[in-house]
Amino acid sequence: MTAEPIDQAGRDRLSLPDTIVKGKIRWSYALPIFALHLLALLAVLPWFFSWTGVILMVLCVHLFGQAINLCYHRILTHRSAVLPKWLEHFFVLVALCCMEDTPGKWVSMHRYHHNHSDHEEDPHSPLVTFLWSHIGWLIIENSATHNIATYRKFAPDILKDSFYMKMEKSYSWVWVYVAHAVLFFLVGFAIGWATGTVMSGVQFGASLLVWGVFVRTVAVWHITWSVNSLTHLFGYSNYKTDDHSRNNWFVAILTVGEGWHNNHHHDPASASNQHRWWEIDVTYYQIKLLEKLGLASKVIPPRHLRRKASERRMEADKLQATVDAQVSEQSNR
Ligand SMILES: [Zn+2]
């Protein structure tokens, strides 16, 4: 990949990574992405409409989306806090209902991105093109990123967990997605049938399936993908980082905090992306809530607070050393 002349907006341009196998489609990604977009389009047909379905979709964008933002990103990728294993595994099962890949692959790709953001090997820099970073990188083969050696290198801590490692060995995790889709339909069918005819059951179940699963999955995809594309193109920066990360309020609203991406690239370990009072980070508040409930520990504070804490520790150590010296001097007299 080579850096190219600066474009009209003043950004460096990048060409496709050298490791891209041009013309080689990753069908295991391309087909589900294409199929679920088609299925989500069923929502334009009035037969599939119900207000319950629409409201469920909005609620589930947040509920399922947070399994990605909070668990895959902040907990698993950046280890910004520690959850009990049972809760971490539960969130991962919810994340699988977003069809955004296994934790091993997701974490590995995101750490790869942080290591090379907007540079040669970044798997999804929008400095190539917006479309490449939003979706192209997922469906075109990249020999450097999509292999078990890379997953082992970038996510060894994840693959150490046998529950996650099993997911790398087959596509059986896809059944979690299928099972939750069937459950949405069956619950809707039961409610519709109980309050009407068998046909109204089928219609209500189908409405929950289309809106609550298909439309929601596609919405969560585009919201996650916007962090890769929009927040490396548009917005402001609080910090000069070695990339083109930006704080983007629109993505911050959609992702309840992930859009403060320049803050995040400046301090990826922090559980909080909120560096100014108005940079609201609901995901961080949720982590703090889990901490208050005794369900999260070792929550990593922002860098400036970490620095203050380490300065305080150094001061205390210095004071202790002085006291120790005085005590030993007195006892030697
Ligand atoms: Zn980034």
Ligand SMILES: [Zn+2]
């Ligand atoms: Zn990150």
